[in-house]
Amino acid sequence: MRSARTSVIWAALAAAVCVPIAAAAASPLLAYRDAIYILAGFAGIVALALVLVQPLLIGGYLPGLSAYRRRRAHLWIGCVLVAAVAIHVAGLWITSPPDMIDALLFSSPTPFSPFGVVAMWAIFAVALLAAFRRKLGLRPRTWRIAHMLLAVVIVAGSVVHSLLIEGTMETMSKLVLCGLVLVAATKVIADTRIWRKRALPRGDSLPWK
Amino acid sequence: MSGGANNYRKGAPIVQRIGKGGFWMSGTVRRAGDGAPLAGQRIQIWAHTVEGREEDERSHGATLTDKNGAFRLEMPQIVPVFGQPHGHLAYDSGEFKTVFLRPVMRSAKDSSLEAHFVLQPA
Numbered sequence: 001m002r003s004a005r006t007s008v009i010w011a012a013l014a015a016a017v018c019v020p021i022a023a024a025a026a027s028p029l030l031a032y033r034d035a036i037y038i039l040a041g042f043a044g045i046v047a048l049a050l051v052l053v054q055p056l057l058i059g060g061y062l063p064g065l066s067a068y069r070r071r072r073a074h075l076w077i078g079c080v081l082v083a084a085v086a087i088h089v090a091g092l093w094i095t096s097p098p099d100m101i102d103a104l105l106f107s108s109p110t111p112f113s114p115f116g117v118v119a120m121w122a123i124f125a126v127a128l129l130a131a132f133r134r135k136l137g138l139r140p141r142t143w144r145i146a147h148m149l150l151a152v153v154i155v156a157g158s159v160v161h162s163l164l165i166e167g168t169m170e171t172m173s174k175l176v177l178c179g180l181v182l183v184a185a186t187k188v189i190a191d192t193r194i195w196r197k198r199a200l201p202r203g204d205s206l207p208w209k
Numbered sequence: 210m211s212g213g214a215n216n217y218r219k220g221a222p223i224v225q226r227i228g229k230g231g232f233w234m235s236g237t238v239r240r241a242g243d244g245a246p247l248a249g250q251r252i253q254i255w256a257h258t259v260e261g262r263e264e265d266e267r268s269h270g271a272t273l274t275d276k277n278g279a280f281r282l283e284m285p286q287i288v289p290v291f292g293q294p295h296g297h298l299a300y301d302s303g304e305f306k307t308v309f310l311r312p313v314m315r316s317a318k319d320s321s322l323e324a325h326f327v328l329q330p331a
Contacts, residue, residue, distance in 0.1 A: 032259055032288045092291070096263065098215035099291045109212040109311055110292050165292040166317060 006063040013056065017049040020177045023170035030168060040091025041168050047084040050077055051158050052181045055151070059188035075130070082127045085120050112164035119157025122150045148189065155185040213309030216263035217299060221253045227270035227284035228260040233321040234296055235281040238274045240305075241329040246278025252326070253299040254282055257290035263297065289317050298324045306331050 024045055030038055056062050057074045065073065093100040102108035103117055126147055129136070133143045159178045162169065234254050238247045253271040261268040272282040287294055294314040301307045305328035312324045 029288055032257070034262070096216060096291060099212065102212050102215070107211055109210065112292055166289045166294060167292055 009061075009063055013053070013062065016052060016177060016180050020049065020169060020173040021045055023173045024168040027168035027170070033168075034095070036091050037095040038168075040088050040095060043084045043087035043091060044162075045169060047081055047088060048158055048162050048177060048181065050081045050084065051155060052177065052184055053077055054081070055155075055184040055188040059184070059191060061184070061187070078127060078130065081123060085123055089120065110164075112161045115157045115164070116161035119154050119161060122153040122157065126150045126154070144192075148192065151185065152189070155181055210309060210311055213297060213311040214299070215297065215311075216255065217253075217297065217301075217309070218255070218264075218266065218269050219301065221255065221269035221271045223251065223272060224270040224282075227254065227282065228258065228267060229285060230283035231320065232258070232284050232286045233281060234284055234298070234324070235279070235321065236298070236324040236326065238278045238280065238300065238326040238328060241327050244327075246274070246276075247305075247328060248274055248276045248278060250274045250278070250280075250300060250305075250326075250328070251302050252280050252282075253301065254284060254296065256284065256287045256296040258285035258287050260285040263290065286320065287314060287317075287322065294319075296322050296324070298326075300326050300328060304331060305329060 021042070024042065033041070054074060054077060057065075057070050057077065060067070060070060062070070089100065089104075092103075099108070103110070103113035106114050106117065108114070129138070129143065129146055129150075138146070159181055162174060162178055234256075236252070238250045238252065239245060240247055251271050251273055253269065255263055255269040257263045258268060268285075270282060270284065272280050274280045287296055289295075294317040295311055296314075298310045298312070299308070301309075308326055308328060310324045310326065312322050314322055
């Protein structure tokens, strides 16, 4: 019974990630794009899918993984997310430099651009904080709150950015993926214990350590 | 307007049609103040289409307004790029202040798009 539940959850996650990517791969718009632009677009879709995986991992909602492995996977997927966003931005820059410069300078006419750029900076900020939090002397509770607040910005920014774009993503699969991202992020925030004022006992800091 | 001049190529030639056509870009050019139609004004048009990218030379062309200040140029079907199905138009001939427009299509399935210029003396 337990293994059946595990299989169903992992299969659902695989579907949530793979269906939007497969649907985008069938987009007729791809015929009018070159390889770099296509790569940039798919890097963005992968990044959105990873924004779903991250709260599921750290919240402990994916069965069969130890707390240690969940944290390691969260960290490594965070690195992949940074790389995906970098490929997204670099690929779009190569495709049309003036459009990307407009977006990065918040002067783009497209309403979705600032949401994506803010989410990008929040992703980079989390990565930098994660890399240097010990050097910076951040207390675990400070780090968790900072990460959580930036995660809210990342999730909100990524979802709005994606929903407002008319691109290769198929509408229904995009809506479902964005909905799942919001639900997963809301659930992990609701479940986390960092909002409690009392200090956590040592070694009992899941899910946000 | 913001982003209107992106991938602009100065001096696009006056053409009967851009590429194989199938999509209509149209609009009007009027004078600021009294709204008088401006005839013989050169309007440059470019977009990401089924035949080429915005920056490609073959995606650019120009046309002149008629005596009513109206223009109409056939071009390939515009397809969404950078998140929106949109076209670019420019007035950049010197007599009036340069204007760049970037109209967005209501639907990517539309086969026409309009843009209207109001020009101020340079």
